[in-house]
Amino acid sequence: xxxxxxxxxxxxxxxxxxxxxxxxxxxxxxxxxxxxxxxxxxxxxxxxxxxxxxxxxxxxxxxxxxxxxxxxxxxxxxxxxxxxxxxxxxxxxxxxxxxxxxxxxxxxxxxxxxxxx
Numbered sequence: 001x002x003x004x005x006x007x008x009x010x011x012x013x014x015x016x017x018x019x020x021x022x023x024x025x026x027x028x029x030x031x032x033x034x035x036x037x038x039x040x041x042x043x044x045x046x047x048x049x050x051x052x053x054x055x056x057x058x059x060x061x062x063x064x065x066x067x068x069x070x071x072x073x074x075x076x077x078x079x080x081x082x083x084x085x086x087x088x089x090x091x092x093x094x095x096x097x098x099x100x101x102x103x104x105x106x107x108x109x110x111x112x113x114x115x116x117x
Contacts, residue, residue: 034097
């Protein structure tokens with residue numbers, strides 16, 4: 001899970017840099033904010049999973065708690081970003097940052113599933 005967080009952070013930096021080149025500083029900051037709205041809750045989820053790792057009996061509960069926290073925290077962070085920064089936020093880079101970070105996991109699992117074929 002820690003490797004996925006590093007991959008998500010790398011993808012976020014790439015998407016933010018591309019957004020910054022195309023749309024300037026406001027687009028760069030918007031893409032960064034969008035990606036962080038998913039990266040921070042993912043980090044909390046990894047922390048929860050690691051806390052439950054020594055207790056295999058409760059691993060399922062840890063997974064449900066972590067995923068629930070990820071959804072709620074991502075939603076709350078997006079609401080906070082929109083409430084505070086709604087006038088200067090550039091929505092398309094924000095969305096690209098959010099989607100890039102959230103869909104890296106699908107690319108990793110797709111690669112693993114197709115490995116060797």
